[in-house]
Amino acid sequence: MLGHTARVGVITWNKHIISSGCKDGNIWHHDTRVAQHKVAELIDHTSEVCGLKWNSNGDQLASGGNDNRVNIWDARASTPSLTKNNHVAAVKALAWCPWQSHILASGGGSYDRHIHFWNVSSGARVKSIDTGSQVTSIIWSKDFKELLSNHGFPNHNMTIWSYPTLVAASDENLKFWRINTA
Numbered sequence: 001m002l003g004h005t006a007r008v009g010v011i012t013w014n015k016h017i018i019s020s021g022c023k024d025g026n027i028w029h030h031d032t033r034v035a036q037h038k039v040a041e042l043i044d045h046t047s048e049v050c051g052l053k054w055n056s057n058g059d060q061l062a063s064g065g066n067d068n069r070v071n072i073w074d075a076r077a078s079t080p081s082l083t084k085n086n087h088v089a090a091v092k093a094l095a096w097c098p099w100q101s102h103i104l105a106s107g108g109g110s111y112d113r114h115i116h117f118w119n120v121s122s123g124a125r126v127k128s129i130d131t132g133s134q135v136t137s138i139i140w141s142k143d144f145k146e147l148l149s150n151h152g153f154p155n156h157n158m159t160i161w162s163y164p165t166l167v168a169a170s171d172e173n174l175k176f177w178r179i180n181t182a
Contacts, residue, residue, distance in 0.1 A: 001030050001037050007048075010092075012061070014054040014075075019061060021049025027063055027073075044071055044080050053094040055101060060120065062104050064091025070106045072120050082123050088112045095138040095147065097163075107135025110153050115161075129166045131159065 006023035013019075017039070018030045025045035030037040042063075051064030060081075061073040068087045071080035084106070093107030093115075102121040108114050115135055117127040133151035140147045145163050159168050 003038055004028065009048060009050055010052040012052045012054050014058045014061070019052055019054065021045075021052045021063060021065075023048040025049060025065065025067070027052065027061075040078065042073055042078060042080075044083070045069060048090075050090055050092045051094040051106070053096060055096040055104075056098065057101060062094045062096070062106070062120075064094050064106060066090040068108070068112075070094070070104075070116075070118070072104070072118075082118075082120055084116070084118060084123075084125070086116055086125060087114065089134075093135045093138040093149070095140055098140050098142045099145070105138050105140070105147060107131075107138050107149060110134040115149060117164075127164060127166060129161070133157065 004022045008020045008022050010021040016032050020028050025047055027042040027049055028038055029040040031039045045065035045067050047066040049063055049065050053062050059075045063071045070084040070091050072082035074081050087108035089109030089112035091106050095105045097103035102119055104118045104120055106116050113131050113133055115129050116125050119126050133155035134153050135149055136152045137150045147161050149159050151157050
């Protein structure tokens with residue numbers, strides 16, 4: 001799938017569509033069923049797209065960039081339906097809540113260190129937590145009201161958070177999550 005003119009740093013699936021985020025700030029949708037695969041181009045980020053995640057319904061795409069911006073795109077739109085500029089560093093970590101489909105978690109880089117929780121239906125920020133470290137990825141548990149965040153500089157750790165209280169889960173039990181990659 002040729003076409004991008006710079007590094008592609010992030011991709012995500014939505015049924016037969018692969019969405020790719022590029023260093024030039026563009027997002028492309030590629031239809032894997034056809035030879036002329038580029039079917040849409042989303043232009044709004046002013047620098048590299050480093051976070052990209054479709055919701056479970058496949059009707060909304062979240063993007064994060066080195067421009068510190070979070071965008072929400074409706075599946076058939078070419079402009080964002082919602083833009084959030086609350087992060088003060090790159091937004092790489094994005095995750096949709098599995099039991100509340102309108103809730104998105106976004107994590108900021110080294111100078112930000114926050115996870116913000118957005119109600120994408122209303123546009124409101126419903127929660128925030130300063131994690132003390134760069135947020136590199138977020139994943140929600142499908143079985144518990146918890147999420148796991150991974151961190152870079154300066155602490156290089158992982159934290160399990162109870163939601164919505166946002167306290168580090170400390171019930172002294174080791175939990176094994178079944179993560180489906182299919």
